[in-house]
Amino acid sequence: MQRHYGLDWLRIGAFAILILYHIGMVFVPWPFHVKLAVEQWVAVPMMLSNPWRLSLLFVVSGYASRALFLRSVGPLAFAGNRSARLLVPLIFGMLVIIPPQPWVELVTQHGYRVGFFAFWTGDYFRFGKLAGIDLPTWNHLWFVAYLWLYTLVLIALLAITPASVRRSAQRAYRRLFGGLGALLIPMGWLMLVSGVLFPGARETHAVLGDWVAHASYFPMFVFGFALAGSERTLASFARWWKPAAVLAVLGYVAVAGIAIVFPGLRVTPRPFGTIFSLARGVEGWMAIAALIGAAETFWNHDHRWRPMLTEAVFPFYLIHQTLIVVVAYWLLPLRLSGAAEFAILVVITVVGCAAFYLIGRRIAWLRPLIGLRVHRQAPTKSDPRPAVAS
Template sequence: MARHYGLDWLRIGAFALLILYHIGMVFVPWGFHAQTAHPIDWVAIPMMAINPWRLALLFVVSGYASRALLDKGTGLGAFARSRSARLLVPLLFGMIVVVPLQPWIELTTQRGYTGSFWRFLAHDYFGFAKVSGLLLPATQHLWFVLYLWLYTMLLAITAVLLGGRSLQRAFDAVFGGIRLWLLPMLWLVLVSAWLFVGARETHALWGDWVAHATYLPAFLFGFGFAGSQTGFAATARWWRWAAVVALLSYALVVGIEYAWPVNVPTPFPYGHIFSAARGAQGWSAIIALIGFADRHWNHNHPWHATLTEAVFPFYLIHQTVIVGVEGALLPYGLHPAAEFAILVVSTVAACWAFYLIGREIRWLRPLIGLRQRGPIHPPMRATLATEEA
């Protein structure tokens, strides 16, 4: 497979939006590990522009990347071992070193816990029990890594049993033409509006059926799409129409959210309409974004290698920074605008520091999701002239 830079840039952009989304979670009245003292209802409106597709897109792109890695490798066994090392090692490192601050902030700011962070680490976090309703130790935002590893192993087993070529032929037959857009969209509408109406993801792995029904098909789709010439042709033809449907669906979602804000019961049938519109918005946005990336972003750039490598370390550390900084800001009662500005600056700075330091320490690289030998990076003080060269 030739490298598709458009999908790389889409992955980078999706993770950047995810970080901004998690900062937004501090301000919406949906419940988060650390929240401002004065939640703002209207923040939910822009959040809903990306909420239905942000994670599904990441699983699609991860499936695409898995196909590229498998095609470059030496077989399914080596692929499974490589992916396990690249995913499980950072997951364990994150749960032991990166994550603990998050549940401690939640316990102390929302659940009445009075112990210090060091007491929490020594006596509670590794107790494999619930503390004030929180099961510890926790994966927190790293549930994504755990689910991705599980889906990757299921994919490897399926490929062994059924064979890669037969799977690709089946994908091309099922998702030919406009069906590439319509069939997954109808599935997401079915999942959100009929099979799991009102259900919320738990990220607890077992029993999280609404998440698995959404993200496992998205991951498998990305894997099949990576080897499908008909899939890229269909996306090129339909992505603009998908963008229109995504925008119209989002308008419907906003209208219902505005009429019945959070914590206000939504009467029948508007709750079902809301869920169906979210499903249509989610997959239509994914097709539109893939088509746009294929058309406009499929080119290299001097910063491509650095940003592609930085994505995983950024993801690993970002939520701990957000929760930790907000926990430190809460006693000062700052205006939400000041809180937001501080969170954005501190999160971006901490993510870059975590990555730039970690990439230079050989034994630390695998712990933060990097290969032992990384790419050649552009100069740290790149100017417009060096970027254009």
């Protein structure tokens, strides 16, 4: 594997977009743990990243997993490493970081009158439903759980597949995705998932029965894993990123236009609902293809901040939504303008995430709990490891 700094920058940018997206969830009329100044129009800019932000993260995570797999001493060692790096922060997050989110939701949307500490030490660990909310819960950390699950499934497939078959599969990948297939085949799959197999379906993030999520994200994870072994496919993205960007914009125009014409409807009338779902598939993959191609073309270089930002991504991800929910809860009685609320949320969330990372990285016992290596290891420019090995 060659080193691709562009994918590292893409991973950093994708998580930054995710933080802004979750801040936007406070204002959009979609279900969320707390709401401030809800405006229907906020849904339109949210749809600029909605169809592709998570698929992109699974693609990049698959690429990173290939790098880590090559450095591991066999599948079992790789499984142990990934389990430690993913399950420990997931469990810590569910026990300590997540609880304020369902408490705020219960208080603001269900008339819950119990204080946070009593909730945390009591109702949160009921292992059942409270006002329709499953407790305890992983909320936004579902991504970590799914990433761990997909990693184990992929390891099992690799373990039972002969080496000759794996090599043949990689060669087939290069042929299929070595040209325009890199754009058309994944786009066709996402159109099939969103427009034909699961039209109008919503993700549950409950693992069992969440078929629309698994049909979307597991293939993206596997695609990223195989992408790490195909320079030809990366070159195809770099070559075709401009047409891909145009198609992504056209897909977004269709999605946003239908959302504007039919605001707030649970089910969009036919044929517009079908067009909406198919356009999401177009935007969903073409945006990813354009971003990977642009990253390869313009961002494939190192910077002194890259190692720190790459390391900071996971701690930022762990804490950001709890900060957003708690700060929004504090802002509720102030009744500020939407612009002021948004600005305050952005500033406090970024500062809070940075403090969480900068303090946590200096405390040895806290490092593995927030997704960092037990011992600090600063990569150097001569380090042969791929840039997205985190």
